[in-house]
Amino acid sequence: MSIDPNQPPVVPGPREPGQPTATSATTQPTGMQQQFVPPAYEPPPVERPLLEKRPEILIGLAAAGGFVAAQVLGRMRGR
Numbered sequence: 669m670s671i672d673p674n675q676p677p678v679v680p681g682p683r684e685p686g687q688p689t690a691t692s693a694t695t696q697p698t699g700m701q702q703q704f705v706p707p708a709y710e711p712p713p714v715e716r717p718l719l720e721k722r723p724e725i726l727i728g729l730a731a732a733g734g735f736v737a738a739q740v741l742g743r744m745r746g747r
Contacts, residue, residue, distance in 0.1 A: 719726050
């Protein structure tokens with residue numbers, strides 16, 4: 669809070685783009701760019717579902733399903 673009673677109080681929060689903040693006006697000279705800081709850790713890889721990792725399982729299930737469907741239809745026709 670400011671010492672001068674004629675000054676408006678400092679309220680933290682979002683500011684308008686042209687309005688300087690107290691920290692940016694006092695600590696960073698104009699024209700200075702911020703340095704890139706890498707994250708402290710790497711995020712874990714996204715876990716993929718089993719059928720996406722092993723598509724041959726899906727193909728095998730489709731073939732087995734087709735075989736069972738052929739057997740059922742054959743029995744219905746009287747083979």
